[in-house]
Amino acid sequence: MLMPKKNRVAIYEYLFKEGVLVAKKDFHAAHHKDLTTVPNLHVIKALQSLKSRGYVKEQFAWRHFYWYLTNEGIQYLRDFLHLPPEIVPATLKRQQRPETARPKPRGTSDAPTKSASDRDAYRRTPGGVAGDKKGDVGMGAASTLEFRGGFGREIGRASCRERV
Secondary structure, eight states: OOOOHHHHHHHHHHHHHHSEEEEESOTTOSSOSSOTTSOHHHHHHHHHHHHHTTSEEEEEETTEEEEEEOHHHHHHHHHHHTOOTTOOOGGGSOOOOOGGGOOOOGGGOOSOOOOHHHHHHHHBOTTSOSSBGGGGOSTTOSSSOOOOOOSSSHHHHHHHHHHO
């Protein structure tokens, strides 16, 4: 697509600086969200051209294009924009972590440790009766099993036989 060179240079500079570019799939938008002087159509078509040459990878989701620079694309934009090799996109820069944000080692906490006797005391039944709370629940815990009718298909059949 024919577009002014200043628009193409602005798109390429932004792409190289950030390493990624996002554009909404709106060909009639007056300008791009991040590049206010460039129409959205120019951004989409310029990056479509870079994608066909293998300089960017494209993802599309929820009406938005996402473009990521490849290594070949970084080299191409360095040559196009006449940049030295020391300048790299933001996606390749390492983030510097502040030293104060390090978590403390686990062994230096001042909280008292709980012993196993606390857990055992919790599981005991109230009143000092031997056994634990979980021992009298579940299948087979009750000594007498009791079955009552009223559910299932047999009740319906019995009532039909009585009517006949």
